[in-house]
Amino acid sequence: xxxxxxxxxxxxxxxxxxxxxxxxxxxxxxxxxxxxxxxxxxxxxxxxxxxxxxxxxxxxxxxxxxxxxxxxxxxxxxxxx
Amino acid sequence: xxxxxxxxxxxxxxxxxxxxxxxxxxxxxxxxxxxxxxxxxxxxxxxxxxxxxxxxxxxxxxxxxxxxxxxxxxxxxxxxxxxxxxxxxxxxxxxxxxxxxxxxxxxxxxxxxxxxxxxxxxxxxxxxxxxxxxxxxxxxxxxxxxxxxxxxxxxxxxxxxxxxxxxxxxxxxxxxxxxxxxxxxxxxxxxxxxxxxxxxxxxxxxxxxxxxxxxxxxxxxxxxxxxxxxxxxxxxxxxxx
Numbered sequence: 001x002x003x004x005x006x007x008x009x010x011x012x013x014x015x016x017x018x019x020x021x022x023x024x025x026x027x028x029x030x031x032x033x034x035x036x037x038x039x040x041x042x043x044x045x046x047x048x049x050x051x052x053x054x055x056x057x058x059x060x061x062x063x064x065x066x067x068x069x070x071x072x073x074x075x076x077x078x079x080x081x
Numbered sequence: 082x083x084x085x086x087x088x089x090x091x092x093x094x095x096x097x098x099x100x101x102x103x104x105x106x107x108x109x110x111x112x113x114x115x116x117x118x119x120x121x122x123x124x125x126x127x128x129x130x131x132x133x134x135x136x137x138x139x140x141x142x143x144x145x146x147x148x149x150x151x152x153x154x155x156x157x158x159x160x161x162x163x164x165x166x167x168x169x170x171x172x173x174x175x176x177x178x179x180x181x182x183x184x185x186x187x188x189x190x191x192x193x194x195x196x197x198x199x200x201x202x203x204x205x206x207x208x209x210x211x212x213x214x215x216x217x218x219x220x221x222x223x224x225x226x227x228x229x230x231x232x233x234x235x236x237x238x239x240x241x242x243x244x245x246x247x248x249x250x251x252x253x254x255x256x257x258x259x260x261x262x263x264x265x266x267x268x269x270x271x272x273x274x275x276x277x278x279x280x281x282x283x284x285x286x287x288x289x290x291x292x293x294x295x296x297x298x299x300x301x302x303x304x305x306x307x308x309x310x311x312x313x314x315x316x317x318x319x320x321x322x
Contacts, residue, residue: 016118019183023122023176027129030172034285038292045296052303059307 088287095284098277102270110270122180124270128278129173130199134237136166136282137206141234144227156223157321159230161289163209165282170203198244205233213319223321293320 106124113120140162147155177196178188190196212229216222263271 016183019179020118020121023125023179026175026179027125027172030168031281034168038288041292041296045292045299048299048303052299052306055307 088284088291091280091284091287095277095280098273098280102274102277105270105273110267111264113267116184119180119183122176122183124274125278126173126176126180127271128275129169129176131275132278132282133166133170133173134199134202134241135279136162136169137202137237138234140166141231141237144230144234147223147227148231153219153223153321156227157293158290159227160213160321161286161293163206163230165286165289167203167206167209169278169282170199170206174199174203194244194247198240202237202240205236209233210319214317217317219322297322 102124106121110121110124112118140159143155143159143162147153147159177199181190181196182188209226209229213222213226216225
């Protein structure tokens with residue numbers, strides 16, 4: 001192994017550049033993939049929250065007026081919060 | 082109940098620190114005499130590896146909290162700590178391989194104890210998720226996973242010490258007990274990079290816990306408001322539920 005190191009002097013910039021770029025790109029790509037997965041999960045949570053709010057409204061009164069619907073939607077939202 | 086308290090401030094601090102670290106790496110730290118531009122990889126590779134190893138130990142410490150109190154929130158924290166450490170570890174392995182290819186001409190060198198021992202730690206913790214997945218009962222899953230996290234977490238420093246004591250290694254030593262081999266500007270850049278990566282780990286850890294707690298709370302609300310029938314059955318999962 002020492003011989004490998006001895007035979008491997010510092011690479012010139014044009015050769016070393018792509019390796020350094022690749023290392024940092026891997027780091028950024030992993031973070032982006034992670035954030036994308038988390039964003040997908042967050043979207044699912046938001047959708048389930050909307051479903052829960054709708055279900056609560058239906059449970060309170062199956063056929064409310066338009067005005068009542070908005071009031072109950074606010075109440076349900078407060079309860080969830 | 083608030084989720085991810087202080088997460089916004091932490092996120093901004095993390096972004097600022099990583100930006101500063103990148104600026105220092107490319108515009109302030111001098112080129113290494115022996116390795117040249119390739120050495121810039123160390124500012125990302127070493128902090129990733131250190132943070133991953135600390136994350137495994139952190140997961141073990143949190144698991145002690147679960148076994149002591151029986152509170153499942155400690156299991157969740159331990160699970161997320163190990164989960165994040167695995168991601169950071171994979172990033173550390175990949176960036177290390179890129180450095181090895183550029184510097185040694187090989188993607189992987191089996192004769193280097195540091196590389197192989199890190200791989201062993203990674204493989205050990207890679208069994209954590211399958212272990213959890215194999216146990217259906219959530220209580221037992223959390224208890225067994227905590228025991229595993231503690232034992233494997235204790236293995237990390239032992240492994241680290243054993244490798245340090247080994248003779249004939251060739252892996253470059255960035256930090257030593259006597260102060261290391263880095264000159265001032267490189268040392269500062271490395272320290273900022275390490276803090277940046279550690280902050281990134283903490284931010285993502287808190288972010289993941291907040292997201293999981295929000296989902297659990299949503300499920301409890303659904304159960305309370307609409308009854309057990311409104312819940313979709315939970316699939317088998319390695320994650321705490």
